[in-house]
Amino acid sequence: MAERKLPGRNHDHAACMADALRRAERLCYERGAQLTPIRRRVLELIWTDHRPYGAYELLEKLQAERGRVAPPTIYRALDFLLVHGLIHRIESLNAFVGCPRPSDCSAGQFFICDGCGVTAEIADKALAQRIDGAALELGFTVSQRIVEIRGHCRRCHLPEQDEAPVL
Ligand SMILES: [Zn+2]
Ligand SMILES: [Zn+2]
Numbered sequence: 001m002a003e004r005k006l007p008g009r010n011h012d013h014a015a016c017m018a019d020a021l022r023r024a025e026r027l028c029y030e031r032g033a034q035l036t037p038i039r040r041r042v043l044e045l046i047w048t049d050h051r052p053y054g055a056y057e058l059l060e061k062l063q064a065e066r067g068r069v070a071p072p073t074i075y076r077a078l079d080f081l082l083v084h085g086l087i088h089r090i091e092s093l094n095a096f097v098g099c100p101r102p103s104d105c106s107a108g109q110f111f112i113c114d115g116c117g118v119t120a121e122i123a124d125k126a127l128a129q130r131i132d133g134a135a136l137e138l139g140f141t142v143s144q145r146i147v148e149i150r151g152h153c154r155r156c157h158l159p160e161q162d163e164a165p166v167l
Pocket of ligand 2: 113114115116117118152153154155156157
């Protein structure tokens with residue numbers, strides 16, 4: 001099951017992030033891929049919270065920690081994480097989010113809050129199949145079928161009702 005909820009008030013993000021890193025380590029181990037310290041750190045930075053981070057923002061964070069870091073370093077790390085499905089690129093923001101289910105994620109659909117940036121991924125296989133079916137009918141070859149839905153999360157939509165539960 002994909003993580004379907006936007007992280008709410010009681011979300012234990014430390015555990016969520018630790019899980020994500022454990023999953024990444026296991027997946028890389030199974031594939032014989034090297035999760036080098038820099039790749040791992042970039043993944044960790046992306047998992048700081050549930051909003052997308054741009055490459056430049058990540059570069060700045062890394063530079064704050066490690067001094068000068070050449071931009072290709074971050075792009076290579078991002079490529080690696082993308083290839084292994086550990087992160088997704090949110091095209092409309094040119095930014096990256098961690099994938100909660102990297103070993104079982106063939107289709108990414110994202111709900112993105114324009115208020116706070118929180119992004120929830122659903123991996124709805126039926127929706128992906130309908131897109132593929134429509135493409136087949138059109139004779140259209142799909143190279144990417146990330147779906148990005150923009151709007152406002154409950155917290156941002158109802159700012160005056162701060163006590164309202166978040167999804
Ligand atoms: Zn979390
Ligand atoms: Zn929001």
